């Protein structure tokens with residue numbers, strides 16, 4: 001049976017690992033904290049003692065962890081996956097990492113004889129659990145073909161942007177544009193609230209107006225209602241993505257990325273306020289009256 005090692009069982013990774021079980025793969029799982037793995041173990045996954053143990057004997061290793069540091073640890077640490085993977089094994093990084101890290105990790109893993117696929121994702125945790133993600137791939141065409149059977153259970157759409165790192169470039173610009181939008185919504189709604197506008201009317205106008213996007217509609221409603229019960233994407237993770245995107249912008253552009261830097265500042269504040277809560281909670285800081 002085809003074996004997948006899945007590492008990182010957070011909001012996204014937990015659902016993604018479950019997709020491999022649903023699709024009939026043999027699945028070895030590892031997460032820094034074991035509690036998140038219990039129901040997957042009940043469903044038939046093998047709990048591994050470390051990323052290295054999970055990767056031992058796997059045909060593909062898929063990771064979905066927070067950031068560059070976590071990615072480095074699970075692939076390249078002392079008990080990282082790379083220590084036990086056999087030559088030719090697929091290494092699929094789905095976490096949102098920096099462009100620099102994607103290139104360095106690829107160089108390191110390819111140097112050890114593995115096949116590296118850069119595959120950050122878009123879609124919320126419910127899409128991850130339902131196999132409805134969009135995958136943003138950077139890979140050699142032949143490597144993508146080899147990876148397709150392992151990408152299929154996760155996704156409805158695969159966008160191949162080009163060489164390794166190009167999927168991460170797109171993911172970072174996507175999330176930077178999102179960060180700018182969401183920080184802007186918080187300020188716009190806060191002004192409307194403090195000016196005493198009827199917020200039901202404001203939401204209706206936003207939804208049908210030219211500034212609307214699926215993201216604007218979703219976040220404006222949640223922010224206006226202060227409805228953050230089911231955190232889907234945290235302030236800390238969005239701050240990380242915006243900061244990685246701004247670093248990339250600074251490496252490529254002569255003009256300073258002033259919009260991106262402003263978004264990072266907004267998310268610095270949101271992260272300091274409630275790092276592990278939903279990113280929309282930034283409205284609580286922004287809307288305090290003068």
Ligand code: NAP
Pocket residue numbers: 008009010011012013031032033036064065066067069070073074094095096097121122123124125232233234237241
């Ligand atoms: P999450 O719920 O916060 O989960 C983060 C995962 O990373 C957990 O498994 C966590 O382990 C692990 N981790 C953190 N630091 C680690 C370290 N130093 N060593 C090993 N493992 C570590 O985050 P998420 O929402 O699932 O996001 C995961 C990735 O997907 C991120 O790169 C994020 O930017 C990206 N993403 C998220 C969404 C979304 O809507 N949530 C959408 C698209 C992409 P513990 O469980 O032990 O803490």
